[in-house]
Amino acid sequence: MRKILIIGAGQSGLQLALGLQSKGYEVTLMSNRTADEIRSGRVMSTQCMFHTALQHERDLGINFWESQAPRIEGLGVSVAAPDASRAVDWVGKLDGYAQSVDQRVKMAGWMETFAQRGGQLVIHGAAVSDLDFFASRYDLTLVSAGKGELVSMFGRDASRSPYDAPQRALSVAYVHGMGPRPEHPEFDAVRCNLVPGVGELFVMPTLTNTGRADILFWEGVPGGPLDAFQGIKDPNEHLALTLELLKRFLPWEYDRSTKVELTDANGTLAGRYAPTVRNPIGRLPSGGLVLGVADVVVANDPITGQGSNSASKCAAAYLASIVERGDQPFDAEWMQATFDRYWQTAQHVTKWTNAMLAPPPEHVLNIIGAAGQLQPVADRFANGFNNPADFENFFFDPDKANAYLASVTGQPAG
Numbered sequence: 001m002r003k004i005l006i007i008g009a010g011q012s013g014l015q016l017a018l019g020l021q022s023k024g025y026e027v028t029l030m031s032n033r034t035a036d037e038i039r040s041g042r043v044m045s046t047q048c049m050f051h052t053a054l055q056h057e058r059d060l061g062i063n064f065w066e067s068q069a070p071r072i073e074g075l076g077v078s079v080a081a082p083d084a085s086r087a088v089d090w091v092g093k094l095d096g097y098a099q100s101v102d103q104r105v106k107m108a109g110w111m112e113t114f115a116q117r118g119g120q121l122v123i124h125g126a127a128v129s130d131l132d133f134f135a136s137r138y139d140l141t142l143v144s145a146g147k148g149e150l151v152s153m154f155g156r157d158a159s160r161s162p163y164d165a166p167q168r169a170l171s172v173a174y175v176h177g178m179g180p181r182p183e184h185p186e187f188d189a190v191r192c193n194l195v196p197g198v199g200e201l202f203v204m205p206t207l208t209n210t211g212r213a214d215i216l217f218w219e220g221v222p223g224g225p226l227d228a229f230q231g232i233k234d235p236n237e238h239l240a241l242t243l244e245l246l247k248r249f250l251p252w253e254y255d256r257s258t259k260v261e262l263t264d265a266n267g268t269l270a271g272r273y274a275p276t277v278r279n280p281i282g283r284l285p286s287g288g289l290v291l292g293v294a295d296v297v298v299a300n301d302p303i304t305g306q307g308s309n310s311a312s313k314c315a316a317a318y319l320a321s322i323v324e325r326g327d328q329p330f331d332a333e334w335m336q337a338t339f340d341r342y343w344q345t346a347q348h349v350t351k352w353t354n355a356m357l358a359p360p361p362e363h364v365l366n367i368i369g370a371a372g373q374l375q376p377v378a379d380r381f382a383n384g385f386n387n388p389a390d391f392e393n394f395f396f397d398p399d400k401a402n403a404y405l406a407s408v409t410g411q412p413a414g
Helices: 013-021 037-038 051-060 105-117 129-135 150-153 235-249 306-323 333-357 362-370 375-383 388-393 398-409
Strands: 003-005 025-033 072-080 086-100 120-123 139-145 168-176 188-195 197-210 212-220 268-271 282-284 289-292
Touching: 003 013, 013 025, 013 051, 013 105, 013 306, 025 139, 037 105, 051 086, 051 306, 072 375, 086 188, 086 197, 086 375, 105 120, 105 197, 129 139, 129 150, 139 150, 150 282, 168 197, 168 235, 197 306, 212 235, 235 268, 235 362, 282 333, 333 388, 362 375, 362 398, 375 398
Parallel strands: 003 025, 003 139, 025 120, 072 188, 139 289
Antiparallel strands: 072 086, 168 212, 168 268, 188 197, 197 212, 282 289
């Protein structure tokens, strides 16, 4: 039985651990926190997962919260005008519903399941020196802890990392008491609100420790009015500022937020990081090799909501590569090929995400505007969140965008 060590108990690490466990591998999972510490700790992300990523969980039989979490059936886009009215407002319908489960709920539950199924769970914060000691005892060591010292083992791939500084200041608040969006009270949707030159607000329904909630997620252009959460320690002050900015920039979202309260004292989060693609193979001081997973090797800005989706897809791709390898060694050539397999999916996410961080060119504005009049355009844009590869066909290139819009309207391409 092949022995595999996984460092990090997030979406990718736990999904991969449970998947390998189900295939008969002897898996050790190392986490710096217990399940109880995760469950009672601070929120970690916004984690809206679309159909393909959710299906990877279903395939492993670990979609424990699917019947409880709100079904997100659409994705809406609003663009604020200078007078704080809506210049654009539409919602596209998803072919398969999306869901968000607070990672405090999911990771704690998955960790307990892993242990109950006989997995070796080690609660220990790993440094490079620890890994050097442990790695020689395993056939393969995977690093899925996207923060901390271990990431330094994986060098930045400058050719795939156009930004060397954070492009957004991030702020999250989990709240109860948000009213439905009056335009579509009969179904749930993620709402993407764009404030040109200022930033974005995403509103998404989720399942948390205390039941259904909504997430208010600001992405602020650094140095702008939304870049105001650094240094705020008090969660109520964080929420008050969130609402103050809502009232100023997005009054239609503020109108349904007047009665909200935080889900819990740990329901806020703020930070920033530079989007980075890294080389997938880390070399230990002793010469041993480790393979980076998900955010360790491809960390995109959350503006396109792809973090958990990418982590799930990476875990699924790595699981297939490990199983296909059989008894052959997990050498450097195999590690690179395993990452390259994941990059076939991840490259589209990275390209699209980096494009969304920049001011939109005219043809993208035309697509977003056309979606307000043409439901097929709205639906296609919405479903791109599940399959970002489709954006290659109509989003990046002006000629392809014009040809696509012409095909929908039946008019000649201009």
